[in-house]
Amino acid sequence: MLDGAARIDEVVATAAAEGQPAVGITDHGNMYGVLDFYRAARDAGIKPVIGIEAYQIEGSRFDRPRRADHDIFHLTLLAETNQGYRNLIKVASHAYLDGFFYKPRVDFDLLEQHGAGLIGTSGCLGGLVSQQLLRGDYDGARDSAARFQSVLGRESFFIELQDRAAGATAGQPPARPDGPRAQCAAARHQRQPLHP
Numbered sequence: 001m002l003d004g005a006a007r008i009d010e011v012v013a014t015a016a017a018e019g020q021p022a023v024g025i026t027d028h029g030n031m032y033g034v035l036d037f038y039r040a041a042r043d044a045g046i047k048p049v050i051g052i053e054a055y056q057i058e059g060s061r062f063d064r065p066r067r068a069d070h071d072i073f074h075l076t077l078l079a080e081t082n083q084g085y086r087n088l089i090k091v092a093s094h095a096y097l098d099g100f101f102y103k104p105r106v107d108f109d110l111l112e113q114h115g116a117g118l119i120g121t122s123g124c125l126g127g128l129v130s131q132q133l134l135r136g137d138y139d140g141a142r143d144s145a146a147r148f149q150s151v152l153g154r155e156s157f158f159i160e161l162q163d164r165a166a167g168a169t170a171g172q173p174p175a176r177p178d179g180p181r182a183q184c185a186a187a188r189h190q191r192q193p194l195h196p
Helices: 008-017 034-043 082-097 108-114 128-134 138-152 179-190
Strands: 022-028 047-056 073-079 118-121 157-160
Touching: 008 022, 008 034, 022 034, 022 073, 034 047, 047 082, 073 082, 073 128, 082 108, 082 118, 108 118, 108 138, 118 138, 128 138, 138 157
Parallel strands: 022 047, 118 157
Antiparallel strands: 047 073, 073 118
């Protein structure tokens, strides 16, 4: 799933033309496009995968620290079941209602309350686990992955791998040759499945 300003009908039509069995949506911080996306995917005869790229914090979503003291990470959440879809709506809503501070923020407490039926991935390079690995904090990355795994379930949290050997995109750091290797090591340590 890629960031971008793609048009739903075009994405779904391309996925259907290429024979894909499913196509997903993970808008940043909201679910505004979900209904149109769901209808377009169902009309095209392919499975819609509903998700969100949440803005996750390590502290409490109720805290309002200075921006310089406040890290916001990316976390991909996908609805696996109907209950997961309802919980995804709750997570997205509470991120705005309770956690909005610069962005709609999700914390571990919110995931513990509404994590049933959700699948999570460690996200892009902006994710908590990836950022800890980039800082060389292997133990912190392992502990964070373990916490996501305990909150979402052992079979419902995946380490996301991204091969950036071709070079960095605008606004992102250059690829690190040890990134995927460190992510694999963290996943193996926790006996977590990998998500390429």
